[in-house]
Amino acid sequence: MAGxxxxxxxxxxxxxxxxxxEINRARSRLPQGESALCCDDxxxxxPxxxxxxxPGVRLCIGCQELADKAQTASAGYNRRGSKDSQLR
Known part of the structure; x- marks a missing residue:
């Protein structure tokens, strides 16, 4: 029941x-295409x-870990206008 x-x-x-x-955002960040033989960084x-x-990997494990740590998930804004998003 909505009020x-x-x-x-x-x-x-x-x-x-x-x-x-969020699912679409995560899928868009997945590597695509042919994997590289050598790390881009x-x-x-x-290996x-x-x-x-x-599939489509471009970085070695070490560089991928660094890239994952550097990447921050942005909550963005709530375009649906809930009160919770307005309180931040």
């Missing part, structure tokens, strides 16, 4: 839309097992 101007199920729709947005050889396990 005020919100229709029934509006909260669940907002949750579903947020999850879908340090030029070390990328064959890694190239087979992660």
């Amino acid at each position: 005020g101007f919100a229709k029934d199920g509006a909260v669940q729709e907002q949750i579903d839309a947020s999850i879908t947005d 340090c030029d070390k050889a990328i 064959e097992a890694r190239r087979l396990a992660v």
